[in-house]
Amino acid sequence: MPGVYISYPFCAQKCTYCNFASGVFPRELEPQYVNELVAEIAAHRWAWQPETVYLGGGTPSGMATGGLDRILAAVPGRGRWQEATIEVAPGTITGERAARWVSAGINRVSLGVQSFVQRELARTGRKHSAEIVEREVAVLRTAGVTNINIDLIAGLPGQSRASWQESLAWIERLAPPHVSVYMLEIDADSRLGSEVLLNGKRYGAPDVPSDELTAELYETAVAELARMGIERYEISNFARPGFESLHNLKYWRLEPYAGFGADAHWFDGAVRGQNIESPSEYVSKTQSGASPCIGETPANPAEERFFIGLRLTQGVLLQPEEWQKFERPIQRFLADGLLSRDRERLRLTDRGVLFSNEVFAEFIT
C-alpha cells in the first residue's frame, strides 16, 4: 500500500549545509500555502488508502496551530496509517505541541539534530543543544511518541573523531529506535558547499573534514550503532529491528507514493512527477487553478531498481538476463570488492557503500 509525502518548505533559518528547496519565506505566505496544500490533497483522486504519511520540510513542526490538523484531515484513512512522520526542529518541542501532533495522527518524529556538539551546531545555524534534545525526547515519549528518529551529519565543519564520538555517545544515551547518518554533501546548492568549492572561508568551510575522515566517521557510526543494536538497513538509515521507516522503504522498493506541496515528488507506479519548487509559485499557480506539477517522466524500474534498490542492505535480487546485461561491471565490482553476491542477490559491501555512486553509475545506460 502506498505512501504520502507532504512538503512544508518553511524554516526559521536556512542551514548552511542545506541544499534543498526549503528556506525562509515571507510569513504571510505560510497560511496561504497551507490552504493550497489542503486543497491540493483534497482534490487528489485517491486510487488507494495511504499506508504511510510523511511530513517533510523545511520545518513542518513550525506550522501554526490548526494547519497540521487540517492537512492531515485531508489525507484519507487517518487513524489507520501504519506510520505518520513529522520532521521536527529540536528546540521547539513542548508537551502541548507534541500532544497536538499525536491527536492530528502523527506517530513518528524525525529530529533534525545533526550534531550534539555545540560548536558544530552553532556554525550550521542551528540553535538547539544536546541538553535540549534530551529534554525534548523525554517530552515526546511522555506524549506517547516512541518511534523517534535522530538525524546526524558526518562531515560538518570542525568535526573530529572525538566530537563524533560525543554525538554517538548521546545517541546511546537517548537510545532512539531509528538513526539517520548523512555524509555532508558538498555541492553548489548549499551555502557551505559552494563556499568549500570556491575555497572560501565562510561557514567554517576550511574546517570541513576531508573525504577520508568523513568516510571514517561514517564507518565508525555504522560500527557503533550496530553495537547499540541499531543496524544499517539502507546507506544512511539505521534502525532497531521493526523500526525501519516504512515510508522511506517505499522509495527504495519502488513502491508508489503521492506527493503534495512545493517541490514534492510522486510516483504512481508508472510515472514520476514533480511539483514546482518555489512555495510562492506553488501558491500562485494553485490559486489560479493551474496544476503545480512541472514535469512527468516515465519511471525506469529496470535501472532504478539498481541505483535505488542497491541502497538497501538486503540488496537486489537479479533476474538471469540482468546478470547477463551487466556482467562486465558486476564482475569488475565483485573483483574490486564493491559488490558481493549471495546466490541471485547482489549487495554493496561496506566498501561498496562508500563508493556507491561509482557502482550505480554503471547500471545507468
Added chain:
Amino acid sequence: MRLNYRAEDGQLYQLNLIDTPGHVDFSYEVSRSLQACEGALLVVDASQGVEAQTLANTYLALNHNLEIIPVINKIDLPSAEPEKIREQIEQLIGLPAQDAILVSAKQGIGIKDVLEAVVHLVPAPTGSPEAPLRALIFDSWFDPYRGVIILVRVVDGTLRVGQKIKLMATGALCEVDGVGYQSPKPVPCDELSAGEAGFLFANIKTVSDAQIGDTVTGVENPASEALPGFQEIKPMVFAGLYPVESHEHGRLREALEKLRLNDSAFNFEPENSVALGFGFRCGFLGLLHLEIIQERLEREFQIDLITTAPGVRYKVTAMNGELIEVYNPSKFPDPSVIKHIEEPIIDATVITREEYVGEILKLLEEKRGTQKKFEYIGTGRVLLLYELPLNEIVLDFYDRLKSASRGYASLDYHLAGYRVSPMVKLDVLVAGEPVDALSMIVHRDFAYDRGKLLIERLRKLIPRQMFEVALQAAIGNKVIARETIKAMGKNVLAKCYGGDISRKRKLLEKQKEGKKRMKRVGRVEIPQEAFLAVLKVGDGDSD
C-alpha cells in the same frame, strides 16, 4: 602569377611571379620555387627587421645564383626604421643594401621602383622553346573536378594542351587536359613555353604523383636529364592522432586520406594504442605542418583529436648490424638488441634582441644545444647559431622560445645529419600497467628529470580513483621516479529526499558522462588532458 608590365623604356615585359612560404617546415618548397626563378625580391619588414627565416631563405636564393633585390616594406608604420634595416641587411646577409627599395605595399609607395628593378636587374630566361620539354613542378594541389593542378616553370621547350607528358621522378604518364596561368585569376591558354610559369592539369588523381621538384617532360622527344634538385620529401616529425570518440576512427581515416590527396609531404599509417584505441601515426614536415593538419581535421572535418607527443625519426643499429628506423616510441627495440642509436641533429639559427639572449641561451643549453656562433648584428640584435637535437625542438621549444623572448625571437633550422646519442625509451606505468601513449624517447641524461616532471604532472591531472594509484616512470625494468595518487575517500550520495529520484539520476548521469571522456587503462581512468601532459614536460618552471 603573370603580369604584363610596360616599363619606362616603353617595352612590354612578361613577369612571372611566385610567392613562397617563409616557414622552415616548408623550406623544400621554397627551394623549388627559387629554382624556378631568375631573381628574387628579398622583402624585409621595416620595423621587424631581418628574421631567422629571412636569412635562411636568402642563402637559399644565393645558392641558386639568383639576382636578389632587397626591398624594405611597411615603411608607413610609425615604428619603421628603414635606415637601420638597411644596415642590418648589409651586415647580416652581406648584401649591398644602399639601393634597397623603400616600399609601402599598403599605401602603394615604391611599387613602380620594384617593377623597374625587376626589369633591369633580373636576367631574362635563357631556355629555348624548341628544346625537349623540361618544366619544374614547384607546387601542386588537388581539385575535385580536374584532378591535380600542377604549377610549373617551363625551363626548356613548350608545354601544350593535348601533349603526352611524363613526370620524370615518379614515371607517371598522362595527357595534358589544360594549361594556363594566373593573372590573378586562372586564364586558360594553349601553351606555356620556355621562361613562362603557369598551371597544367592532366587528370592526375593524387598529388603524390606530381611531386614538388619533379620535372615534366614530353613522351615524344623527351629530355635526357631531369632538372636538378629533386628530393623525395620525408617527414621529420611524427605524432599519433586519435579520435576522442573511438567510433570516429573511420571518419578520421577518411579525413586523413582527403588531406593526403592535397599534401604529399604528410603521411600516416594505422596505429593501435592500448590506452587510446585505434588511431594513426602521422608524419609531418615540422610542428607548424602538424598544427595545420590538426586544425584542419578539427575545423573542416569536426573531429576531436588526441595528439600524442611529437617525436622524430631515430636510426637504430641492432647488435646484428641491422639498421632500423624508429619513429614511434612503442616500436622502440628492446635495449638489449641495440648497438647504438642515432638521432637527427639540426643547425638552428635564432635571431633575437640582446635583452633576451640570457634566457634564450639558458633554454638552448637545456635543450642540449652546442653553440657554433654568437654574433651581435647591430640594432640591438643577436644571431645565435646552435647545433641542436631535433627531438628537443619538437616538444615545447617554440612556446618556450616565445616566452623567453616575449615573441621577439625568430627560429630557422635545417637538418644537419644524424649523431650517435644515448637515447632511451621512457615508459610511464599507471598502476603497474605501461601506458603506451605516454612513452617517449629521451636522452639518457635527461630521463630522470623528464620522468619525474611527467609523473608529477600526471598526478595532478589524473583524478583520484577508488584505490591508490602508483605512477611510475621507468626505463626498461628500472623505475626512475614514482608518485602516488591517493585513493578517493568516498563517492556516495547520502540523501534520497522526499522520493526525489530524478536528482540522483541526474548526478549519476553526469558522473557517467564524465567517465565516457576518460580512457581506461587497466583499472584506472585517465582523462584526455593527461595525454597532453607529455607535451609540456620540458617546461620545468610551472605546472
